[in-house]
Amino acid sequence: MKLPVLPPVSPMLAKSVTAIPPGASYEPKWDGFRSIIFRDGAEVEFGSRNERPMTRYFPELIEAVLAQLPERCVIDGEIVVATGNGLDFEALQQRIHPAESRVRLLSTQTPASFIAFDLLALGDQDYTDRPFTERRAALEDALAGVTAPIHLTPVTTELDVAQRWFSEFEGAGLDGVIAKPLTGSYEPDKRVMFKIKHQRTADCVVAGYRVHKSGPDVIGSLMLGLYNDDGVLNSVGVIGAFPMERRRELFSELQPLVTTFDQHPWNWAAHEAGERTPRRNEQSRWNAGKDLSFVPLRPERVVEVRYDHMEGERFRHTAQFNRWRPDRTPTSCTYEQLEQPVNFQLSDIVPGLGEPLG
Structure with a gap:
């Protein structure tokens, strides 16, 4: 690969806070495998939080990346298994299997999706030093028109919308909200974002x-x-x-x-x-x-x-x-003592997510 940002890269991390902070960019906290996708032409690699590649476990996502993502890019996101009943983390865990035949079978039985939420590089340009607002705008342009199983996470800068997401989206299997500083650069392995989870x-x-x-x-x-x-x-x-x-x-x-x-x-x-x-x-x-x-x-x-x-x-x-x-x-x-979250459809969060591929 000859990209301006090369693997392995540790993803940028978040620290826990008890309340959603004002003045940030907010997005759902997806419950899956954190992964950075590196694509250089026909070469594709899925990095993980521990910097070990997960490429071989998700052949259906390799096909989608080659068909839909820009020829040369580095994109941060989350690999999830989405169903009509919400995210299925147990099914996602089963995707990590040593047998190639089992990997191929599971790629059709429990296909994965990729939720993109940050841009590290595009073409010959390194975006990691640019503010998040600029990275997000470039990511939206780069992924305009993508279809399942590639998705772009929704974002908002409205605090009241983020608070509503925090309450509603749990019913679809999401586990909170992420807040990102609007002017912050991408800092690998640094806890510069904020995560707000249900307690x-x-x-x-x-x-x-x-x-x-x-x-x-x-x-x-x-x-x-x-x-x-x-x-x-x-x-x-x-x-x-x-x-x-x-x-x-x-x-x-x-x-x-x-x-x-x-x-x-x-x-x-x-x-x-x-x-x-x-x-x-x-x-x-x-x-x-x-x-x-x-x-x-x-x-x-x-x-x-x-x-x-x-x-x-x-x-x-x-x-x-x-x-x-x-x-x-x-x-x-x-x-009976447990609080039951309101049921919420993944497709109401990201259109097409969790729906059967046609």
């Missing part, structure tokens, strides 16, 4: 733990459960951000609750396929050496956690510890 609390049952990498007597994470309408305890996520001293204290505190799988609601051998139960010898698909097996606990302790949003029946991101709730009974920890 909620939920009371969950602590039903197990995983040990910490530092030793067998240190808690790594606590496994959380919620009861569904049928009285089944579903696995909904984990919390794990504890100081080391507290991790050791938790290990001692929880030992009286340790039980066997035969006496546990997540007895994987006895459950029907499809239930949300962690596996005893589960391995992380992102880290082949990471053991995700767990120690079962009698589901008697309740903890209040902070979370941003749900994906299906689980917390989309790792929840955060808030406080213990000795006043709550485990059976009261149900999905």
Whole structure:
């Protein structure tokens, strides 16, 4: 490649704030794989946040880039899997597969889309030192007329519109709003943007733990459960951000609750396929050496956690510890307590997104 901006490039990042700041450019926060597309003629590469190329996993997007993007460009955006029911991050995760045959099959079964939101280079011009307003205008011109699966994210400079997006778009699977300084340049790997995400609390049952990498007597994470309408305890996520001293204290505190799988609601051998139960010898698909097996606990302790949003029946991101709730009974920890976002169609955010390709 002979581009003014060459891979690898770490994407520009955002820092969390509690409120949408005034005087910025606002856009939806897409929930997918951050990727910078590099195109130089017939050469295409999809970079990732960790600077590892993801090109081979999305052949359908390569075809779209070659057919629609400018001959020589570098564009920052997000790879998502969009459906009629919103974004599907689980389906997107499954796209990262080592087998070429599986990659090809999934490219037709769960095709991906690319949401463009920044321009780093066009032709021989490096845009990274230019203000965002200029980069955005050039991006709109460069992508005028693109069709699915390539899309341009909507933007606004109206604070009230951004606040409405924050409330409404969650129902389509988006997880907040991004605010970009209007005059800011593109700064790779720097947190110069702002992200505003939903923060909620939920009371969950602590039903197990995983040990910490530092030793067998240190808690790594606590496994959380919620009861569904049928009285089944579903696995909904984990919390794990504890100081080391507290991790050791938790290990001692929880030992009286340790039980066997035969006496546990997540007895994987006895459950029907499809239930949300962690596996005893589960391995992380992102880290082949990471053991995700767990120690079962009698589901008697309740903890209040902070979370941003749900994906299906689980917390989309790792929840955060808030406080213990000795006043709550485990059976009261149900999905009914969770706030339900208003349903919203992706195609109302970006025309054509999530609709079948004709």
